Amino acid sequence: MSAFAETLAALHLAARRRLAAAGISDAGLDARLIVEHFSATTRTDALLRPDAPVPAETARAVEAALERRIAGEPVHRILGYREFYGMRLGLSAETLEPRPDTETLVDAVLPFVRDTAGREGVCRILDLGTGTGAIALALLAQEPHAVATGVDVSDDALATAAANAVSLGVAARFTAKKSDWFAGITGRYHLIVSNPPYIPSSGIEDLQHEVRNFDPRRALDGGPDGLEPYRAIASGSARHLEEGACVGLEIGHDQRRDVTDIFERAGYHLIAQHKDLGGNDRVLVFSR
Template structure:
């Protein structure tokens, strides 16, 4: 039996009401994303042609059910926009968030300068996930090349697909490695958004994070600092002279992470706050 379509404007109102009625905080935004995704329409279509009959109503209802059950809207859609790119998500990838764009902004001038001076900028992205940080940098600098490192085969496959979709597959390679274990060669820039949540605090996170982001991408050990110790102790063997290490941090970790890197022979080069005014990125030079 063929599915009966509904007017676009009516469907948008229905979706918004369902989510709002279930207490979803961003009901208007999430319902619009869901309806536009499954009907291949835009906000302009909703304004100019609200009476247009659209299909996929059953899929939209199923997506609304998932959202009401707590699944993040971008997990339902299967993608997230980041730094002007559309990145596929998968089960074992962290959903890239706007705060991480602060790290891209912090190191991009160095990438441009290095590429102009050396003719290339080699980047190592530890815990690459979707490839978000590395891919943002290589799409912004045509002479940059990057290796995205992860222990998850699922994440590496997802990052590779994202690189191909963005047309930069020749300048991005995905490599399976536990941090630096399988890495060879020197890089001008090492970047990472490592797990930095204290193990005991993971159960206190929002349901959307705790239940749908991979725990391995969240858990930074008892004090949330274990990945930083690993990076600080191993980075020098893989860093070019005058290279940089750029890191995302938790909002209360600036002092501790700075101390870890200073003890390993680094100086704090720059520090950056996110859009909320929280400490978010530290960049070190050896």
């Protein structure tokens, strides 16, 4: 692909062909996202101004991004952001890329957040392993009387979550706190939520290349059986829950029974379960 004398239409076509020739499954979508991002254009621009000239530096930036995609880097890692629950979230090296399945958790607990805020005047949320802040920030964006603490062991992730809170205009209601699960946590919350690591250690190498090589391992690895984080949450939550509080969790598609057993043995009962858009078990909600 020439880095010079490109029009917007030619750039889109060349990018799509490059990715398709390399066997990228979503070549058309990925090419469009890359071109739009690095040329600061939209789909409307492509339709109404196909002959618009593209500066050489823009074409070179697109070329470099295509090479990264062909090498296996996920398109949203290249762009540096991911859309989640109608928000644009910045990514970093130590944050899991938020995915649509996790929106199921937001949907599952949002009515509780709204009801609690309406009844108590506030809903205090603890998001364990917050990463980009996706879950907590989505809830804050939807309920103006909610406040949240996002917990992570990664300084990089906490900085990313805090920056996302600023960009979304909810920084006054979001606190990023470094802690290994509950080790540094005090106080009580109406809701504890988490999308913890839940892949068994032995299964990491079987994941897709884009996940295995680009998502942070500690955001994926749930220990020998994939259940260690759930044990930590089940054993530590009780002393941080207000009366009538809930715990909402994302789970692996085959973990519903095991996670339910862990929480029932810790004195909880399952009050709701939800499937993702693919029909897989994805979210469990417990209370004491």
